[in-house]
Amino acid sequence: MQDGKLRIPDFQRPLNWGDEDRLLFFDSLFRGYPVGTLLLWKQPVAAGRIRLGTLEIDAPQMSDALWVVDGQQRLTTLADGLVAEPGERRQLFADLEDASLIWGRPTDRHAPRFLPLREISDLERLLEWAHSNRVPDELRRRAFDLAKRIREYQLPAYLVEVDDDSVLREIFRRTNTQGKELKLSEVFDALHRKSFAPSPSSLREIGEVLRVEGFGHLEGELILRSLLFVRKLDPAGKIDQVKAADVPEALNQTVAALRRAIIFARGQAGFPHLRLLPYRLALAALALYFDLHPEPGPRSRRLLARWLWRGAINGTHRGDTGILRRTIEAIDHDEEASLQRLLRLTGTRTTEPLELGSFNFRYARSKLQVLALAELVPVDFRTLEPVDIADLCERQASPVAELSSQSAANSPARGLAGRLVHPDLKPTALRDAVRAASEETLLSHGISSAARTALLREDLESFFALREESLGPLVTGFLDRRAEWGDSDRPSISALLEDDGGDDG
Numbered sequence: 010m011q012d013g014k015l016r017i018p019d020f021q022r023p024l025n026w027g028d029e030d031r032l033l034f035f036d037s038l039f040r041g042y043p044v045g046t047l048l049l050w051k052q053p054v055a056a057g058r059i060r061l062g063t064l065e066i067d068a069p070q071m072s073d074a075l076w077v078v079d080g081q082q083r084l085t086t087l088a089d090g091l092v093a094e095p096g097e098r099r100q101l102f103a104d105l106e107d108a109s110l111i112w113g114r115p116t117d118r119h120a121p122r123f124l125p126l127r128e129i130s131d132l133e134r135l136l137e138w139a140h141s142n143r144v145p146d147e148l149r150r151r152a153f154d155l156a157k158r159i160r161e162y163q164l165p166a167y168l169v170e171v172d173d174d175s176v177l178r179e180i181f182r183r184t185n186t187q188g189k190e191l192k193l194s195e196v197f198d199a200l201h202r203k204s205f206a207p208s209p210s211s212l213r214e215i216g217e218v219l220r221v222e223g224f225g226h227l228e229g230e231l232i233l234r235s236l237l238f239v240r241k242l243d244p245a246g247k248i249d250q251v252k253a254a255d256v257p258e259a260l261n262q263t264v265a266a267l268r269r270a271i272i273f274a275r276g277q278a279g280f281p282h283l284r285l286l287p288y289r290l291a292l293a294a295l296a297l298y299f300d301l302h303p304e305p306g307p308r309s310r311r312l313l314a315r316w317l318w319r320g321a322i323n324g325t326h327r328g329d330t331g332i333l334r335r336t337i338e339a340i341d342h343d344e345e346a347s348l349q350r351l352l353r354l355t356g357t358r359t360t361e362p363l364e365l366g367s368f369n370f371r372y373a374r375s376k377l378q379v380l381a382l383a384e385l386v387p388v389d390f391r392t393l394e395p396v397d398i399a400d401l402c403e404r405q406a407s408p409v410a411e412l413s414s415q416s417a418a419n420s421p422a423r424g425l426a427g428r429l430v431h432p433d434l435k436p437t438a439l440r441d442a443v444r445a446a447s448e449e450t451l452l453s454h455g456i457s458s459a460a461r462t463a464l465l466r467e468d469l470e471s472f473f474a475l476r477e478e479s480l481g482p483l484v485t486g487f488l489d490r491r492a493e494w495g496d497s498d499r500p501s502i503s504a505l506l507e508d509d510g511g512d513d514g
Contacts, residue, residue: 015061015070015084016054016076028099031086032110035101035126038162039110046193047080047166055187061085064093078169078375091130091159095507101126103155105148121148129156160368167196168249194229197248199258201256210257212236215264225283225401227292227416235293236263239300241337244293245330269303270295275399279313279491282402285380287373291317294336294351302344308470308501312348315498318491319355321373345500358494363426365484370407379408379423381480381487387430388453396430410434412443413469425484426477429454440464455480 012020026034037044048099054074059066068074077084090101099112102123113123120142128138135156159453198211209215212232219227234244239262242250251259270292274280286292298305305313314398320326334352339350368375379398387396401408409428416422429439431454443456444465451461457479463471489495 013059013066014067014071014073014075015049016059016074017061017081027110030082031090031295032101032112034083034086035159036110037091038159041158041162043509044083044164045080045084046196047164048078048169048196049080049166050076050078050169052076062089062093063098066087075168080166082315083164090126093129095125095127103129103152105155106149108151116171121145124152124155128327129159132156132160132419133291134403157218165247167193167247167466180342192230193248194233195252198229199232201253204259207257209260209264211260214261215267219271222268222271222275224275224280225399225402227267227283232263232267232293234290235267235296236260237295238297238337239263239266241297241452244290244333244337263296266296266300267292269299273299273310273313278317280317280380281383282399282408283400284402285376285408287321287376288324288328290328290333291320291326294326294340297337298342298347298351301342301347305344306501306503309344309348312500315493315496316348316351316492318488319352319494321377322488322492323356324373325355327373349498349500352498358492365426365481367423368409368425368428372407375425377431377488378480378484381484382409382425382428382430382455384487385453385455385483388450389432390439390446390450391432394434398430400428401432405426405433410438410439412439413473418475420470421473421477424477425480426473455483 034044051073054068054070054076056070057068059068064085092168094233095115099114102111102113102118102125104111104122105124106122110126111123115125118125120138122146124138129152138144139152139486144152165381194212196212198213201211205278206390209218212229215232216227216229233248236251236259237244237246237248240251240255240259246481264511274286274292274295277281280286283289283292294316295313302309317326325332336351339354340347364374365378366374369377370376370379389396398408408430410428410431410433412427416427431439434442439452443451443454443461446461448458451458456476460472460475460479463469463475
């Protein structure tokens with residue numbers, strides 16, 4: 010910052026962060042929370058006096074200055090908090106005893122309890138502060154931990170290298186319209202999309218192309234992450250890892266790989282719709298696998314489905330950065346060895362069965378429960394035709410209908426027992442349909458004769474309790490069959506023979 014390389018363009022809006030905004034920003038850095046991506050424009054610039062918040066610098070002429078297109082508030086907050094001399098004005102302090110950040114003036118925030126935040130920007134300066142203030146060992150440890158967390162925080166940035174500033178102005182307009190933050194996928198498309206270019210020419214267009222597969226709408230962020238996977242780049246890194254000249258090839262490579270991944274996930278793996286996939290980033294890993302192995306053998310496809318279900322059940326596919334990177338490393342040009350490494354990443358069977366608990370379709374556990382119900386091939390009470398669960402995912406907020414709109418917090422009705430895979434109906438109408446349905450239709454929804462009898466006598470508590478009792482083993486059995494925990498994960502016979510060198514003796 011002090012070298013004058015960062016500049017603020019004339020189309021930036023005035024600063025409007027208050028004390029609480031700045032405090033929360035530094036608190037997010039300390040806790041490792043994401044704070045958004047900077048957008049910087051690399052351009053030559055003349056010498057002059059520049060200002061970042063209260064920090065003023067006589068900056069020299071540069072051929073590679075960085076104009077701040079998006080991130081002015083964050084960068085000026087960093088400059089004010091860590092670099093600029095505060096004088097007698099209010100500044101941020103770390104309360105080392107309470108492990109919190111607070112505002113104050115130097116005259117009322119005394120060492121060693123209160124560490125001025127700007128002291129952490131340089132290790133020698135922090136050592137001098139701790140020595141001169143005779144900071145006790147425990148507070149010293151906390152001070153150095155705070156300094157380490159903030160100094161080592163990696164603030165993601167995207168560097169733009171185009172001559173036309175109209176592109177930057179358009180990006181800035183979109184970023185700051187109606188308070189909506191520009192997504193990385195939108196930045197990617199804005200910078201790389203070319204008019205009249207062959208299809209697909211953008212991440213958004215890939216989403217439209219793949220929608221015909223009937224798997225649902227793939228958002229730009231998922232497609233971008235898939236592109237990074239397919240190119241074997243850091244999935245948590247900057248999007249400028251993809252060079253402009255490589256973008257057309259990367260887009261074509263990604264759409265082809267995602268199409269194969271979708272066909273597999275929806276078909277053999279048994280996930281009818283993207284919204285039923287517990288962790289969507291697993292699709293990006295599938296895309297990488299199918300990019301390297303467009304036509305895997307039958308054994309590989311079975312093991313790949315096994316990996317997909319196991320990671321969904323035990324949370325391996327959740328999207329932690331470390332796991333994402335290890336997943337990319339695991340997949341290479343060896344079709345079967347890649348699968349062995351992937352299966353090792355998902356680990357072994359969880360010791361506890363999946364509890365039904367309360368239901369929320371946004372959570373992985375609930376999606377898995379819905380898939381278990383879908384395996385019963387539920388029937389529409391009105392038409393007696395099988396319910397199209399993928400269609401429900403397209404048309405409804407959730408592919409399930411509720412049997413009760415009001416229930417106690419600990420009632421089974423709050424969980425899967427209170428829901429059916431069915432077009433949405435009012436709870437009273439749905440219960441009436443259950444009362445009138447045939448035994449075969451009820452079994453398609455996991456409703457036993459005993460449960461229906463309880464409903465007929467208006468004993469809702471017993472109805473939901475009986476249904477929960479029967480659904481627990483049903484869900485557990487379904488997931489065990491899909492994950493195939495007890496089966497051997499060995500490679501195909503041909504792969505084993507190759508490993509032995511083909512020696513029959």
